[in-house]
Amino acid sequence: MTVLIVEDDRVLARALAIVLRAHGDEPVVATTGREAISLAAQVDAAAMILDLGLPDMDGFAVIEAVRGWSAMPIVVLSARHEPREKVRALDAGADDYVTKPFDVDELLARLRAATRRRAGETATREVRTASFTVDLAARRVVRDGAEVGVTPTEWRLLEMLAREPGRVVAREDLLASLRGPSVPHRTHYLRVYVQQLRAKLEPVPAEPRHLITVPGVGYRLDL
Structure with missing residues (x-):
C-alpha cells in the first residue's frame, strides 16, 4: 500500500521509507504540513504517518485539514509524550499515537491495525x-x-x-x-x-x- 510519511527530519523519513519498502509498501514523503495536505489530495495513499512538529504548521492542523474530506488512517509519530497531546491528536481525528523513540515493528503493527479498522469506510466528500x-x-x-x-x-x-x-x-x-x-x-x-x-x-x-x-x-x- 502507499503510505504518506509526514516528517521534517529527513534522516528519519528516509529510514521509515526504507523500512516500508522492505515490507512491500510504497512510501511518499512530505516534509512540511502544506506539502502533506497537497499530497494527501493528490496521492491515493492508504495511510499516513504524521509527525506533529512540522516547520510550517502544527500537525494538528494537518489532521483537521485531511479529516475534512478523507478517512485515510493517520498514525501520529511524535516526541510529545504528554497525555493531553495524545488526547488532542485522537480527538482531532488521528487513529493512533506512537511516541519517539519507537519500535519499528510496533509502528508497522499499529499502522496495519489502523488500516484494517478504516477498511471499507468512505469519507463524506x-x-x-x-x-x-x-x-x-x-x-x-x-x-x-x-x-x-x-x-x-x-x-x-x-x-x-x-x-x-x-x-x-x-x-x-x-x-x-x-x-x-x-x-x-x-x-x-x-x-x-x-x-x-x-x-x-x-x-x-x-x-x-x-x-x-x-x-x-x-x-x-x-x-
Whole structure:
C-alpha cells in the first residue's frame, strides 16, 4: 500500500521509507504540513504517518485539514509524550499515537491495525443542503450552480460545521480552530463570520435555514 510519511527530519523519513519498502509498501514523503495536505489530495495513499512538529504548521492542523474530506488512517509519530497531546491528536481525528523513540515493528503493527479498522469506510466528500453544496475535497462552495467566494476563515468555519451536519459545534471549539493573528478569542468575531456566511449562502440571511445558532452553546449546519 502507499503510505504518506509526514516528517521534517529527513534522516528519519528516509529510514521509515526504507523500512516500508522492505515490507512491500510504497512510501511518499512530505516534509512540511502544506506539502502533506497537497499530497494527501493528490496521492491515493492508504495511510499516513504524521509527525506533529512540522516547520510550517502544527500537525494538528494537518489532521483537521485531511479529516475534512478523507478517512485515510493517520498514525501520529511524535516526541510529545504528554497525555493531553495524545488526547488532542485522537480527538482531532488521528487513529493512533506512537511516541519517539519507537519500535519499528510496533509502528508497522499499529499502522496495519489502523488500516484494517478504516477498511471499507468512505469519507463524506460533499455535503448538500437545500440551498448550497459544500465540496470538502475541492474546498469550495456552490450555490445555484455557481461557486461562492469565501475567505479562508469563512471556509474553515463552514468546513467544521459541514463535517457533521446536524451536530452542534461549541463556540470554543470553533474559535480554537479559527484562532490566529487576525482572529481574537472573542465570540463577537465568530458571530461576524457566521453573519458573513449567511449573507452569502442563506436564501434569507435574516431567517437562516442552514447556519443555525444554538444560544449559549454554538452553531450547527442543518441540511
